[in-house]
Amino acid sequence: MKNRLVYLSLVLTALFWGANFNLGSWVVRTLDPLSAAAWRFLLAAAVMSLYVSWREKVDWAALRRHAVPLAVMAAVGVFGFNVTFFYGLQSTSAVNGALIMTLNPTLTVVLTALVMGDAISGRQVLGLALSLAGVVVVVTGGSWTELARHLHFGSGDALILLGNLCWALYSVIGKRWIRGLTPAQTTAGTMVLGAAMMLAAALSANGGALQAPTVQAGWALAAMALFGTVLAYLWWNNGVRRIGPARTAVFFDLVPVSAMLIAITLGEPVSLGQWLGAALVISGVMFSSGALDREPRPARQGCQVA
Numbered sequence: 001m002k003n004r005l006v007y008l009s010l011v012l013t014a015l016f017w018g019a020n021f022n023l024g025s026w027v028v029r030t031l032d033p034l035s036a037a038a039w040r041f042l043l044a045a046a047v048m049s050l051y052v053s054w055r056e057k058v059d060w061a062a063l064r065r066h067a068v069p070l071a072v073m074a075a076v077g078v079f080g081f082n083v084t085f086f087y088g089l090q091s092t093s094a095v096n097g098a099l100i101m102t103l104n105p106t107l108t109v110v111l112t113a114l115v116m117g118d119a120i121s122g123r124q125v126l127g128l129a130l131s132l133a134g135v136v137v138v139v140t141g142g143s144w145t146e147l148a149r150h151l152h153f154g155s156g157d158a159l160i161l162l163g164n165l166c167w168a169l170y171s172v173i174g175k176r177w178i179r180g181l182t183p184a185q186t187t188a189g190t191m192v193l194g195a196a197m198m199l200a201a202a203l204s205a206n207g208g209a210l211q212a213p214t215v216q217a218g219w220a221l222a223a224m225a226l227f228g229t230v231l232a233y234l235w236w237n238n239g240v241r242r243i244g245p246a247r248t249a250v251f252f253d254l255v256p257v258s259a260m261l262i263a264i265t266l267g268e269p270v271s272l273g274q275w276l277g278a279a280l281v282i283s284g285v286m287f288s289s290g291a292l293d294r295e296p297r298p299a300r301q302g303c304q305v306a
Contacts, residue, residue: 006242009235010251018258020228022266023220024086027213033086035211038202039221041078041195044229048188051230055184062180063189069177070189077170078194079201081163088159101160101255102132107168108249115172118246123287130284131253137277167252171245174237183237191233250284257281 027036052058063070105128112118170190178186202210213221239248257278 003243006239007251010239010248011254013232013235013239014251014254015258015261016228016232017255018260018262020224021255021259022262023224023228025089027217027220027224028086030214030217031211032202032206033090034083034198034202034205036213036217036221037082037086038195038198038210039213039218040225040229041082041191041198043222043225044233045188045191045195047226048184048191048230048234052184052188056182059181059185063185066178066181066186066189069173070186071193073170073173073186074190074193074197076166076173078190079197080166081170082198083201084159084163084166088156088163091156091159101164102136102253103161104164104167104252105131105246105249107164108171109246111168111172112175112244112246115176118244120246124246124250127250127284127287130287131250131281132284134253134257134277134280134282134284137280168245168249171236171240171249175240175245183234183241187230187234187237191229253281253284 024036031039109120109124109128113120174186181189199210236248239251260278
């Protein structure tokens with residue numbers, strides 16, 4: 001039952017990150033990417049710090065002991081991923097970005113095998129293949145002509161690929177080198193450090209001043225910070241801790257599907273091919289992650305005879 005809740009939280013994480021695509025593309029129309037990312041993570045870090053102070057006793061000794069891996073996680077998973085993602089989308093197509101993002105589970109599985117020595121099962125390979133095929137169908141609407149027309153590799157694609165590597169490293173580092181810290185404190189530590197890096201980069205790029213968002217952009221950034229950052233990172237780190245980075249990573253392929261579902265609510269038409277692709281993605285994620293496996297029931301205690 002507990003793992004079922006982990007899987008549900010990871011599905012919601014993918015939904016929130018899908019919403020971030022829509023909110024983020026709207027925010028950067030009035031804010032430069034670095035300022036937008038800085039505001040998002042400054043707010044998220046403040047909320048996450050308050051949450052940890054309220055719910056848990058902050059283990060300062062453990063935080064200091066894990067200062068190096070937390071700083072690396074912040075550099076790659078907060079700063080690196082978001083900078084490469086936002087700047088990459090400025091010079092590549094949505095089709096390319098979505099396709100390259102789906103390589104993240106594969107990268108995570110490979111890195112997990114290299115760093116932690118975990119074996120790659122045939123089940124994982126098949127599940128990843130199903131998910132990747134499904135995402136290709138989703139982003140192309142089932143049209144191979146559309147895929148051939150958009151698919152090319154340029155500087156923006158390289159940035160998206162680099163961002164994928166950053167996120168895979170974030171998951172593997174947390175599983176391999178973080179011990180004795182709860183997911184909440186791990187999330188808070190990486191967010192505070194990542195927000196500081198984002199702020200320093202934004203100030204440097206904007207002559208020492210952080211660009212202020214409009215009221216509408218401020219509300220969008222607040223939604224991204226609370227749902228697409230605090231809850232999403234918290235649930236992701238909990239998934240990595242509970243079911244491992246390889247199984248958690250496959251839920252990343254649900255992000256394009258969630259973006260498609262949000263597009264439906266906004267009145268955009270969805271083709272039969274996209275529905276088929278969504279079904280393939282969901283099947284691959286459920287199969288590869290083990291979410292459909294039955295958890296063993298606790299043994300019933302019978303009466304003992306003296």
